[in-house]
Amino acid sequence: MQFEVVTLFPQLFAPFRETGVLGRAIAAGIVELELHDLRDWAGNRWRQVDDEPYGGGAGMVIQAPPVISAVRDLQARAERRGRLVMLSPRGRVLDHTLARELSAEHRILVLCGRYEGFDERVAEILGAEEVSVGDYILGGGEVGAMVVIEAVTRLLPGVVGDPQSVAEDSFAAGLLDYPAYTRPAEVEGHTVPEVLVSGDHGAVRRWRLEKAVELTVTRRPDLIRKHWEWYPEEVKDLVRHLAPDLAD
Numbered sequence: 001m002q003f004e005v006v007t008l009f010p011q012l013f014a015p016f017r018e019t020g021v022l023g024r025a026i027a028a029g030i031v032e033l034e035l036h037d038l039r040d041w042a043g044n045r046w047r048q049v050d051d052e053p054y055g056g057g058a059g060m061v062i063q064a065p066p067v068i069s070a071v072r073d074l075q076a077r078a079e080r081r082g083r084l085v086m087l088s089p090r091g092r093v094l095d096h097t098l099a100r101e102l103s104a105e106h107r108i109l110v111l112c113g114r115y116e117g118f119d120e121r122v123a124e125i126l127g128a129e130e131v132s133v134g135d136y137i138l139g140g141g142e143v144g145a146m147v148v149i150e151a152v153t154r155l156l157p158g159v160v161g162d163p164q165s166v167a168e169d170s171f172a173a174g175l176l177d178y179p180a181y182t183r184p185a186e187v188e189g190h191t192v193p194e195v196l197v198s199g200d201h202g203a204v205r206r207w208r209l210e211k212a213v214e215l216t217v218t219r220r221p222d223l224i225r226k227h228w229e230w231y232p233e234e235v236k237d238l239v240r241h242l243a244p245d246l247a248d
Contacts, residue, residue, distance in 0.1 A: 001030065001031050001032070001103070001105070001106065001107070001108075001152070001153070001156055002031075002032045002034070002078075002082070002106065002107040002108070003031065003032065003033045003034070003107075003108050003110065003149050004033075004034045004035075004036065004074060004078075004082075004107070004108070004109045004110070005033070005034070005035050005036065005109075005110045005112060005142075005145055005149075006036045006038050006067070006070050006071070006074070006109070006110070006111050006112065007035065007036070007037070007038060007112040007140075007141070007142055007145070008037070008038050008039065008049070008112070008114050008140070009112075009114075009140070009142055010035035010036070010037050012142045013033070013035055013142070013146070016146050017033050020150075021150060021153055021154050021159060021160070022149060022150055022153050024159070025153050025156065025159045028158065028159075030153075030156055030157075030158055030159055031153055031156065031159075033149070036070065036074065038062075038066055038067065038070055039066075040070070041066040041067075041069040041070040041073065042066050043065065043066060043069070049062055049063055049066045049067075050062050050063060050114075050115055051063055053116060057116075058116075059115050059116035060115040060116060061115065061116050061117065061118070061119055062113055062114065062115060062117065062118045062119060062122075063119055064118070064119035064121040064122050064125070067111065067118060067119075067122045067126075068121075068122065068125055068126060071084065071109065071111070071126055071128075074109060075109070078107060080106050080107050081107075082105065082106065082107030082108055082109050083102065083105045083107070083108050083109070083129065084109050084111070084126060084127070084128045084129060085102075085108055085109065085110050085111070085128070085129050085130075085131050085148065086110075086111040086113070086118065086122070086123060086128035086129065086130050086131070086141075087110070087111065087112055087113060087130075087131060087132070087133070087141030087144040087145055087148075088113065088117065088118075088123075088130040088131065088132060088141075089132050089135070089136075089137060090130060090132065091129070091130030091131040091132040092129070092130065092131055092132065093131075093132050093133075093134065093135075094131055094132065094133050094134075094147065094148060094151065096151075098131070099148075099151040099152050099155060100155060102148070102152045103152045103155040103156055108148075108152070110141075110145045110148065110149070111128060111141065112140055112141030112142050112144070112145050113140060113141045114139070114140040114141070131144075131148065132144075133147045133148070173212075174216075174223055174226070174227030174230060174231060175212040175213060175215075175216045175223065175227075175235070176212060176215040176216045176219060176220055176223070177212060177215075178207075178208040178209070178211040178212040178215070179211055179215075181193070181196060185197070193207065195207045209234065209235070209238070210238060213235060213238040213239060213242065214238075214242060217239060217242045217243045217246065221243070221246055224239055224243070224246045225246065228246075228247070
């Protein structure tokens, strides 16, 4: 998998590419991450890529020509055109389904905005796919790009040591993850549930599923509605018992 990021601040990615899941994936040759400074396509000696918005108003807007030139240049250099993603608060919200979809790509080119965003003609001319990481505003697209890259990277074969841990993560099955415990067995009077130390693997599996459903019903009922048709009957029965209104 190859990621290419066009940004005004490539230096923000330096520690990100060297640590954690992404760092291991790069070291193993599973992922490549190339960073490109948008100012390299500025077309003027001041390396300026933003200007005041037409119609007035606060802030600056990233100009379309340097972005269009950058994308066309990078796409022409690449063996495969890849998928063009532009971080935007109005885009499709990143979730596990989208992350899984993106993980099937061979190359993803990510555009990071700043200031008041991109000139509208960037999306119109390039057909960029707008993606949001949530209903809030960041100072720029760099953090959002990191979220996308890490969410996708950990789904790639060979990146996470135990594939089962990925399969059981929150959202992977349309449910929040079950509570996790480790040593010591007691912390300030709070003990580990007996079932987890019982040695009964069937009981442990059932407890974890029940807790996952319970947490999802109480904290993210929207996920129940969204994934209802894909749940196995065992999950549906638990939902019917805990929250009948969600099963209607």
